[in-house]
Amino acid sequence: MNPHQKNLRVRFAGAAGQGVQTAADLLGRAALRSGRFAYAYADAESRIRGGVNFSQVRVSSEPLMGVTQRCDLLVALSAEAQARCADSLAEHGSLIAARAAAHPRAAPFDLEQLAARAGSRAVASTVGLAVACALAGIERPICLGVVRERFASGGALAEKNAQAVLAGYEAVLGWIRQERYAVPARPEVASRHLWIAGHEAISLGAVAGGVRFVAGYPMSPATGILSDLSSWARDFGILVEQAEDEPAAINMLAGASYAGARAMTATSGGGFCLMCEGVSLLGMIECPAVVVLAQRPGPSTGQPTRTAQGDLRLALHAGHGFFPRVILAPRDVADGFELTARAFDIAERYGVTVFVLSDQLLQDSRAVVPPFDTAGLPRARHLLQPDQLKAMPRYQRYAQTASGVSPQAAPGSSRHVVVVDSDEHDEDGHLTESAEIAARMAQKRLRKAELIRNAKLLAAPEPEGDLDGRPLVLSWGSTYQTLAEARAVLMDRGGDFAHLHLRQLWPLPADRLKSAFERASSLAVVECNPNGELAGLLEQTTLTRIDHLLTRADGRPMHVDELTERIESEVLR
Amino acid sequence: MSVRPEDYASRVEIAWCPGCGNRPILEAVKAALVALDLAPQRVVICSGIGQAPKLPHYLRVNTFNGLHGRELVSACAVKMAAPDLCVLVHAGDGGAYGEGGNHLLHAIRRNVDLTLVVHDNKTYALTKGQASPTSDAVEGTRVTVLGAAAAPLNPLALAISQGCSFVARTSSALPEHLQEMIQAAVRHRGFSLLHVLQPCVVWDRVHTYAYYRERCEPIGARHDPRDARAAFALALQDGERIPVGIFYTADRPVYDPSATSGLDRPSRELPVDPDRVRDRFSRFR
Numbered sequence: 001m002n003p004h005q006k007n008l009r010v011r012f013a014g015a016a017g018q019g020v021q022t023a024a025d026l027l028g029r030a031a032l033r034s035g036r037f038a039y040a041y042a043d044a045e046s047r048i049r050g051g052v053n054f055s056q057v058r059v060s061s062e063p064l065m066g067v068t069q070r071c072d073l074l075v076a077l078s079a080e081a082q083a084r085c086a087d088s089l090a091e092h093g094s095l096i097a098a099r100a101a102a103h104p105r106a107a108p109f110d111l112e113q114l115a116a117r118a119g120s121r122a123v124a125s126t127v128g129l130a131v132a133c134a135l136a137g138i139e140r141p142i143c144l145g146v147v148r149e150r151f152a153s154g155g156a157l158a159e160k161n162a163q164a165v166l167a168g169y170e171a172v173l174g175w176i177r178q179e180r181y182a183v184p185a186r187p188e189v190a191s192r193h194l195w196i197a198g199h200e201a202i203s204l205g206a207v208a209g210g211v212r213f214v215a216g217y218p219m220s221p222a223t224g225i226l227s228d229l230s231s232w233a234r235d236f237g238i239l240v241e242q243a244e245d246e247p248a249a250i251n252m253l254a255g256a257s258y259a260g261a262r263a264m265t266a267t268s269g270g271g272f273c274l275m276c277e278g279v280s281l282l283g284m285i286e287c288p289a290v291v292v293l294a295q296r297p298g299p300s301t302g303q304p305t306r307t308a309q310g311d312l313r314l315a316l317h318a319g320h321g322f323f324p325r326v327i328l329a330p331r332d333v334a335d336g337f338e339l340t341a342r343a344f345d346i347a348e349r350y351g352v353t354v355f356v357l358s359d360q361l362l363q364d365s366r367a368v369v370p371p372f373d374t375a376g377l378p379r380a381r382h383l384l385q386p387d388q389l390k391a392m393p394r395y396q397r398y399a400q401t402a403s404g405v406s407p408q409a410a411p412g413s414s415r416h417v418v419v420v421d422s423d424e425h426d427e428d429g430h431l432t433e434s435a436e437i438a439a440r441m442a443q444k445r446l447r448k449a450e451l452i453r454n455a456k457l458l459a460a461p462e463p464e465g466d467l468d469g470r471p472l473v474l475s476w477g478s479t480y481q482t483l484a485e486a487r488a489v490l491m492d493r494g495g496d497f498a499h500l501h502l503r504q505l506w507p508l509p510a511d512r513l514k515s516a517f518e519r520a521s522s523l524a525v526v527e528c529n530p531n532g533e534l535a536g537l538l539e540q541t542t543l544t545r546i547d548h549l550l551t552r553a554d555g556r557p558m559h560v561d562e563l564t565e566r567i568e569s570e571v572l573r
Numbered sequence: 574m575s576v577r578p579e580d581y582a583s584r585v586e587i588a589w590c591p592g593c594g595n596r597p598i599l600e601a602v603k604a605a606l607v608a609l610d611l612a613p614q615r616v617v618i619c620s621g622i623g624q625a626p627k628l629p630h631y632l633r634v635n636t637f638n639g640l641h642g643r644e645l646v647s648a649c650a651v652k653m654a655a656p657d658l659c660v661l662v663h664a665g666d667g668g669a670y671g672e673g674g675n676h677l678l679h680a681i682r683r684n685v686d687l688t689l690v691v692h693d694n695k696t697y698a699l700t701k702g703q704a705s706p707t708s709d710a711v712e713g714t715r716v717t718v719l720g721a722a723a724a725p726l727n728p729l730a731l732a733i734s735q736g737c738s739f740v741a742r743t744s745s746a747l748p749e750h751l752q753e754m755i756q757a758a759v760r761h762r763g764f765s766l767l768h769v770l771q772p773c774v775v776w777d778r779v780h781t782y783a784y785y786r787e788r789c790e791p792i793g794a795r796h797d798p799r800d801a802r803a804a805f806a807l808a809l810q811d812g813e814r815i816p817v818g819i820f821y822t823a824d825r826p827v828y829d830p831s832a833t834s835g836l837d838r839p840s841r842e843l844p845v846d847p848d849r850v851r852d853r854f855s856r857f858r
Contacts, residue, residue, distance in 0.1 A: 260841025
């Protein structure tokens with residue numbers, strides 16, 4: 001094993017429908033049960049059958065959640081997948097091919113033959129899974145266990161898959177010394193940690209944040225959230241509605257929120273564009289809302305199944321007119337849980353829309369993470385309660401307050417009526433033609449924006465590393481883990497720079513950023529888009545020039561090696 | 574204590590034209606809600622943009638005055654989240670059949686228990702007289718800035734063809750019938766479409782109060798509203814006489830928020846408990 005390498009990187013590649021993602025999912029689950037960490041990301045085409053998809057899994061003794069390009073094991077389920085992914089194989093790596101391959105690194109067996117012996121060529125991916133498990137050092141009963149659970153309802157297929165596991169383990173025995181790839185186990189991981197996808201973490205975060213109403217229209221890569229919450233609806237008491245279109249979804253969200261439900265939607269760029277009028281409505285009526293914007297490359301339909309961080313300024317400027325808003329972006333799977341849970345509290349506390357910016361990479365990634373900590377999460381509702389309302393001689397939905405926040409009452413909770421209007425309105429919520437009232441309401445929304453700007457919504461961002469006289473590299477969203485890992489590699493090599501990651505993208509802590517920028521020797525921003533969404537925003541808000549923009553704009557995530565090289569050659573030179 | 578008309582009295586000055594066809598609808602809604610003994614705090618009126626959607630401001634009532642054409646979807650969500658409240662929607666012909674046409678189709682499918690009252694004056698009145706989806710194509714009947722209209726939509730035939738739970742027509746020119754229809758629509762469990770023919774006293778000199786009074790004819794007692802074919806024939810009836818009354822009612826499953834969510838309380842009363850997610854952790858191991 002390469003001494004610098006603390007993990008086994010397995011790439012399952014094949015046609016859509018061949019079980020690539022299932023194999024990756026089960027490898028991670030087996031890794032967890034055996035006391036190992038795992039991280040997987042998915043690369044898929046926009047089709048249901050055929051083509052070449054792959055999922056790359058890292059099995060490790062320490063949490064390693066950066067995106068990697070090279071693999072130690074390539075499990076190729078089709079000739080096309082083998083051809084397409086062959087150059088991802090690391091120098092010392094092995095190819096496990098569907099059919100005997102004339103490749104110097106090929107294993108002396110082929111998956112389809114073993115699968116056929118197990119009962120069906122369709123279980124070739126399970127043979128590949130078993131080979132990967134065996135090489136990682138995962139005990140056979142664990143692999144067998146996760147496979148049996150997954151195919152429990154499959155009848156004869158369940159038995160064939162079980163046979164496929166046995167065949168895979170047997171094939172490895174007669175091949176190479178298993179120690180070559182084995183990953184040491186950490187028993188404490190097995191009993192506590194979770195193997196969970198980004199969309200599941202965000203969905204669970206929504207539940208922790210008290211979501212009661214979800215409306216959405218399916219669109220990759222946001223759909224996972226709608227599916228999760230729909231399948232959990234009864235267990236957690238959530239109203240989930242598949243809307244006829246995105247305008248319906250956002251206007252349903254507004255109605256539900258007005259009625260006192262914690263409400264959210266999840267969509268991607270094109271769908272979000274259709275929602276923009278509703279975003280402005282929410283700003284005007286000051287109803288709380290959570291909008292998960294799971295980004296994919298644009299413009300227009302772009303690359304439906306791929307990843308990008310291209311919509312930061314879309315979220316910032318969506319909707320006509322001025323109104324306050326908050327933009328959060330989870331940095332990894334676990335953060336997806338926490339930020340989404342907090343988004344609901346922030347939304348209801350201030351009566352604003354909180355955007356949670358995810359992307360395809362985060363949505364479809366899976367990771368072994370510690371169980372989510374719920375102890376520190378907010379648990380108060382901020383609606384006026386019936387006894388408070390009873391004591392009020394009069395209720396005004398848009399009462400002028402010093403903070404700009406007017407306490408929200410839900411209709412039906414008292415003798416008072418609750419009036420909201422998309423027109424400019426008076427304190428009671430009735431439409432007004434008065435210039436004086438209109439100016440007062442604009443001021444009220446502005447005060448609220450100031451309040452939010454000065455509020456501590458999340459812990460302040462702290463740079464990793466000493467930034468005095470050193471380059472400062474900034475990032476946001478799903479690039480965090482990859483950049484953190486690239487930094488660790490470079491620090492080992494003697495390269496020194498600080499890393500500042502922003503989880504709250506709006507309001508930006510402009511003063512804090514300015515003072516950090518003054519101390520650093522140069523500034524770089526890493527993001528997956530062609531133009532530098534964050535870089536532009538930082539320049540605009542801090543009036544400081546960003547020296548280096550490290551972007552990737554082909555719909556694929558940045559990976560550790562690539563980022564390491566680019567920082568070394570462009571930032572540290 | 575029973576509900577009185579004064580309970581619905583609003584301080585907001587009415588910004589409709591004198592003699593506007595919306596005025597009798599406002600009076601009829603108020604009278605209907607009082608007659609149904611529904612207190613203002615138990616009622617939510619949703620509306621969008623235009624003249625008709627100003628209606629809830631002229632009542633003291635829970636009001637969601639949202640976006641043009643989107644009022645119906647917002648109303649569905651209000652009812653889902655607060656099933657204990659009575660929900661009405663007031664939209665014009667532009668909002669209900671133009672901008673919101675797609676939402677109407679799906680509201681019929683969804684069958685949430687609420688009432689959509691469409692104020693149809695066959696014109697875009699607040700934007701000064703452009704054609705609406707229900708404008709007559711015949712030349713010279715009305716003022717259109719944008720020239721000849723496309724063929725008019727038949728909302729009743731459309732709704733009946735899709736099995737809409739309750740379909741009725743009335744007119745601003747028939748105040749008593751109007752009130753009776755609003756009460757019937759609100760009482761009906763499921764999605765109710767009430768189409769109200771109303772004059773526009775500024776942009777349309779043809780479809781006056783007298784025009785509708787002369788032509789509207791109550792549907793006879795022999796009509797069975799559960800007979801879809803008969804209802805459809807009635808909706809397609811062309812000529813001098815305009816049938817008014819209940820065209821169609823369908824006994825369809827009504828959207829039940831508790832069925833999928835298990836919720837038995839309005840969402841506004843529900844607490845936040847982050848610890849609930851812990852039960853789910855075992856699924857991720």
